Amino acid sequence: MKTFFSVNDAGDIQTLVDTALMYKQHPLLHKAGGKDKRLGLLFLNPSLRTRISTQIAAANLGMDAIVFNVDKDGWRLEFEDDVVMNGTTVEHIKDAAPVLGQYFDILAVRSFPGLLSKQDDYSEQIIHQFAKHSGIPVLSLESATRHPLQSLADIVTMEEVLRAGTVKHRPKVVLTWAPHVKPLPQCVANSFAEWVIAWQHADFVIAHPEGMELDPKFTKGATIEYNQDKAIADADFIYVKNWSSVEPYGKLLEAKHDWMLTPERLSVTRNAGIMHCLPVRRNVELSGALLDSANSLVTRQAGNRVWSAQSVLAKMLGL
Amino acid sequence: MKTFFSVNDAGDIQTLVDTALMYKQHPLLHKAGGKDKRLGLLFLNPSLRTRISTQIAAANLGMDAIVFNVDKDGWRLEFEDDVVMNGTTVEHIKDAAPVLGQYFDILAVRSFPGLLSKQDDYSEQIIHQFAKHSGIPVLSLESATRHPLQSLADIVTMEEVLRAGTVKHRPKVVLTWAPHVKPLPQCVANSFAEWVIAWQHADFVIAHPEGMELDPKFTKGATIEYNQDKAIADADFIYVKNWSSVEPYGKLLEAKHDWMLTPERLSVTRNAGIMHCLPVRRNVELSGALLDSANSLVTRQAGNRVWSAQSVLAKMLGL
Amino acid sequence: MKTFFSVNDAGDIQTLVDTALMYKQHPLLHKAGGKDKRLGLLFLNPSLRTRISTQIAAANLGMDAIVFNVDKDGWRLEFEDDVVMNGTTVEHIKDAAPVLGQYFDILAVRSFPGLLSKQDDYSEQIIHQFAKHSGIPVLSLESATRHPLQSLADIVTMEEVLRAGTVKHRPKVVLTWAPHVKPLPQCVANSFAEWVIAWQHADFVIAHPEGMELDPKFTKGATIEYNQDKAIADADFIYVKNWSSVEPYGKLLEAKHDWMLTPERLSVTRNAGIMHCLPVRRNVELSGALLDSANSLVTRQAGNRVWSAQSVLAKMLGL
Numbered sequence: 010m011k012t013f014f015s016v017n018d019a020g021d022i023q024t025l026v027d028t029a030l031m032y033k034q035h036p037l038l039h040k041a042g043g044k045d046k047r048l049g050l051l052f053l054n055p056s057l058r059t060r061i062s063t064q065i066a067a068a069n070l071g072m073d074a075i076v077f078n079v080d081k082d083g084w085r086l087e088f089e090d091d092v093v094m095n096g097t098t099v100e101h102i103k104d105a106a107p108v109l110g111q112y113f114d115i116l117a118v119r120s121f122p123g124l125l126s127k128q129d130d131y132s133e134q135i136i137h138q139f140a141k142h143s144g145i146p147v148l149s150l151e152s153a154t155r156h157p158l159q160s161l162a163d164i165v166t167m168e169e170v171l172r173a174g175t176v177k178h179r180p181k182v183v184l185t186w187a188p189h190v191k192p193l194p195q196c197v198a199n200s201f202a203e204w205v206i207a208w209q210h211a212d213f214v215i216a217h218p219e220g221m222e223l224d225p226k227f228t229k230g231a232t233i234e235y236n237q238d239k240a241i242a243d244a245d246f247i248y249v250k251n252w253s254s255v256e257p258y259g260k261l262l263e264a265k266h267d268w269m270l271t272p273e274r275l276s277v278t279r280n281a282g283i284m285h286c287l288p289v290r291r292n293v294e295l296s297g298a299l300l301d302s303a304n305s306l307v308t309r310q311a312g313n314r315v316w317s318a319q320s321v322l323a324k325m326l327g328l
Numbered sequence: 329m330k331t332f333f334s335v336n337d338a339g340d341i342q343t344l345v346d347t348a349l350m351y352k353q354h355p356l357l358h359k360a361g362g363k364d365k366r367l368g369l370l371f372l373n374p375s376l377r378t379r380i381s382t383q384i385a386a387a388n389l390g391m392d393a394i395v396f397n398v399d400k401d402g403w404r405l406e407f408e409d410d411v412v413m414n415g416t417t418v419e420h421i422k423d424a425a426p427v428l429g430q431y432f433d434i435l436a437v438r439s440f441p442g443l444l445s446k447q448d449d450y451s452e453q454i455i456h457q458f459a460k461h462s463g464i465p466v467l468s469l470e471s472a473t474r475h476p477l478q479s480l481a482d483i484v485t486m487e488e489v490l491r492a493g494t495v496k497h498r499p500k501v502v503l504t505w506a507p508h509v510k511p512l513p514q515c516v517a518n519s520f521a522e523w524v525i526a527w528q529h530a531d532f533v534i535a536h537p538e539g540m541e542l543d544p545k546f547t548k549g550a551t552i553e554y555n556q557d558k559a560i561a562d563a564d565f566i567y568v569k570n571w572s573s574v575e576p577y578g579k580l581l582e583a584k585h586d587w588m589l590t591p592e593r594l595s596v597t598r599n600a601g602i603m604h605c606l607p608v609r610r611n612v613e614l615s616g617a618l619l620d621s622a623n624s625l626v627t628r629q630a631g632n633r634v635w636s637a638q639s640v641l642a643k644m645l646g647l
Numbered sequence: 648m649k650t651f652f653s654v655n656d657a658g659d660i661q662t663l664v665d666t667a668l669m670y671k672q673h674p675l676l677h678k679a680g681g682k683d684k685r686l687g688l689l690f691l692n693p694s695l696r697t698r699i700s701t702q703i704a705a706a707n708l709g710m711d712a713i714v715f716n717v718d719k720d721g722w723r724l725e726f727e728d729d730v731v732m733n734g735t736t737v738e739h740i741k742d743a744a745p746v747l748g749q750y751f752d753i754l755a756v757r758s759f760p761g762l763l764s765k766q767d768d769y770s771e772q773i774i775h776q777f778a779k780h781s782g783i784p785v786l787s788l789e790s791a792t793r794h795p796l797q798s799l800a801d802i803v804t805m806e807e808v809l810r811a812g813t814v815k816h817r818p819k820v821v822l823t824w825a826p827h828v829k830p831l832p833q834c835v836a837n838s839f840a841e842w843v844i845a846w847q848h849a850d851f852v853i854a855h856p857e858g859m860e861l862d863p864k865f866t867k868g869a870t871i872e873y874n875q876d877k878a879i880a881d882a883d884f885i886y887v888k889n890w891s892s893v894e895p896y897g898k899l900l901e902a903k904h905d906w907m908l909t910p911e912r913l914s915v916t917r918n919a920g921i922m923h924c925l926p927v928r929r930n931v932e933l934s935g936a937l938l939d940s941a942n943s944l945v946t947r948q949a950g951n952r953v954w955s956a957q958s959v960l961a962k963m964l965g966l
Contacts, residue, residue: 111950312430631749
């Protein structure tokens with residue numbers, strides 16, 4: 010595995026999921042597997058859960074992890090070819106990435122979208138150019154349009170619930186838009202959609218207000234629904250997430266407060282598990298009562314970030 | 329030991345002190361004791377000595393330590409129940425803390441007081457809520473009203489001097505207020521007072537200008553003195569520290585430059601050891617000449633931070 | 648080796664170079680050599696390559712490395728004696744450094760020049776006072792006037808090329824000034840000059856516009872040339888670097904765009920290897936085409952930072 014940017018890099022999803030759950034039982038099974046291998050964790054944007062869970066995953070495999078937080082303002086990279094760099098960018102990706110390739114065995118990169126130009130963000134040039142110019146395997150810690158380690162942890166969490174046996178039928182999974190106070194990336198929603206669809210183990214519905222359509226390249230195969238109550242009827246899992254509009258790009262449209270789920274609203278579901286990638290704004294995106302209820306899977310999802318990262322790193326190391 | 333927030337969590341102080349001094353002689357005695365255990369160090373406020381000494385203590389016990397600096401502005405946590413989070417807080421402690429509980433075996437937290445509301449600060453809600461919601465042992469790296477690892481290191485330092493045998497009598501310990509240029513927390517003073525009182529191995533006097541009284545819950549059992557010369561007479565140890573007023577809360581009152589100790593002022597003492605937690609403003613809080621003199625114990629105190637943290641971590645690990 | 652600030656601390660340069668190239672072949676040969684030794688990496692200014700390469704070097708020797716980034720504004724140190732610290736400095740070097748000496752076996756410090764006063768910067772008081780007051784070996788990660796780990800890596804890179812055998816004669820090395828958009832320190836240029844001169848294995852020419860003379864204490868023994876084409880004639884290695892004027896101090900003088908090297912300009916050289924310490928502004932300091940060409944040694948130089956740091960750390964550890 011030379012890159013891990015999207016579900017297309019994942020190979021057999023079920024194998025990754027099984028490996029993750031195996032590591033959850035036996036965290037240190039391959040402690041010798043990454044010995045003397047070095048993981049670079051480059052954060053062009055801040056991170057809490059992603060950084061810690063990936064550091065732990067690396068440590069469980071015996072790898073050395075070196076973190077470097079480089080905010081985009083402090084160390085502004087240039088991505089255009091043949092430009093005269095007399096402005097605000099201080100280093101070209103063609104010079105920076107090969108050096109990182111000298112220092113690390115695997116490079117992990119986080120870089121959020123700017124939400125100013127869909128074309129820029131959806132080209133994913135930052136992560137692609139790190140892969141092209143570093144010469145080593147590159148792992149996404151969330152890029153402009155996707156968050157694959159989160160999505161793998163989400164699938165792992167559903168698989169865990171399914172293995173516990175309370176859901177006897179083919180599960181129904183709903184991804185629903187939720188309100189927020191500021192425009193957010195589409196990454197988590199895009200990524201969750203493409204992973205659930207590729208996983209093929211669930212019926213999949215995406216619910217959002219009209220006008221909040223995700224880019225079709227991520228949602229092909231899903232049922233789109235504008236009525237949230239109808240969408241969540243009989244649901245086994247509901248993934249709650251805000252995203253900004255794709256067209257026009259990156260906007261916070263109407264508030265739509267009635268799209269916030271509460272315990273009462275779950276009555277039409279099959280006692281659905283409630284999922285969210287965190288951080289979550291209580292009583293804006295999701296009611297506090299629901300987050301405090303037994304239906305909430307959010308802490309478990311965050312915990313499973315360790316095992317999903319460990320599963321991917323192990324595959325990159327050839328373990 | 330599930331929490332280490334105050335002297336009340338310390339159990340037998342002398343045992344902690346003896347263990348610290350034992351680790352000073354044999355730093356790596358329990359190198360295997362914390363193997364595959366993970367310590368999270370969460371800094372909601374900056375740290376230098378505390379971070380490094382705790383990292384070293386963890387390493388000496390074989391623990392993995394992961395540091396995350398999260399300034400309060402960058403990742404503003406919500407602590408109120410049932411609030412609609414449409415403002416500046418981005419994550420609720422009820423969602424954040426359980427995730428950290430998934431990632432770590434022990435969580436260490438630093439969070440300074442706001443110095444705006446005594447009620448808010450003295451409720452210690454931040455550290456208490458981390459303990460309540462994380463589900464794992466929580467260690468204070470300085471909270472709104474106390475700095476227990478510092479106080480333990482301070483006791484360790486005095487014990488070390490006493491064991492060297494130059495003080496043959498029951499020692500006299502004085503905590504004295506000192507001038508400063510900005511209002512500081514009461515943490516170090518509160519904590520030192522409650523630890524020395526609980527330690528019971530010294531006569532204890534607190535000296536400060538009228539109006540600079542500490543909260544009585546920390547000082548019960550100490551002699552309060554408004555005349556600094558009288559207070560330090562025959563002292564064996566003098567702990568120098570500024571704090572802001574408790575009533576009105578968090579204010580920098582008069583300068584009181586004559587409260588700054590100098591070598592000449594020590595003539596009334598029993599060649600007292602001079603203590604300070606650092607950083608210290610020379611010639612404001614304490615004369616440079618005194619800091620450069622043989623009476624100064626400040627570097628030794630800072631060094632002993634390692635052994636006090638190691639003693640507490642070992643107790644939390646059940647070593 | 649108690650300090651590593653300049654070529655004068657290096658001892659026999661060729662031994663350091665040979666050791667670096669030996670570690671490049673056998674990175675983990677002395678993995679046990681630094682066991683239970685602790686390296687503190689104190690950054691008063693930001694760092695990417697220097698930090699990572701030094702962390703890797705320490706890990707290769709089995710050392711524990713602890714990084715602390717302390718920007719000068721956040722933790723402003725006082726260096727003057729006997730000052731009343733009622734201003735913006737919060738801690739005196741005489742109090743801070745001894746504490747670091749308690750925590751670490753070796754201390755590495757980065758501190759850039761202010762470029763406001765030549766006398767202040769060229770006194771190198773920051774790094775010297777850390778050495779004086781910490782009581783442990785101190786290593787420069789770039790100080791006000793020098794960047795010795797970079798220069799050692801530069802010599803290592805040239806040695807590597809020479810060992811490959813394509814250059815059969817005594818090599819000609821040229822350090823040439825290049826244009827930039829803002830005033831930069833003289834460190835890399837000063838340091839490269841003194842190292843090449845002390846190395847004694849090359850003819851050495853320094854080219855720059857009139858008025859951009861480096862301080863003579865670094866350049867004694869080099870040929871100074873104001874005509875860049877004449878300087879680079881028959882060159883085997885060309886080190887490209889901007890620096891600000893020394894007299895008047897720290898100024899960005901005329902643009903001198905014609906001093907930017909391009910592939911065409913290399914025709915007068917002996918197919919010279921092009922060197923730069925990175926980061927480089929493409930098409931300002933150096934043409935992108937040259938950086939993308941086979942003549943560029945810049946990635947290799949950055950990679951060799953690991954082995955040069957490892958060689959110096961090993962010498963400090965007495966390995």
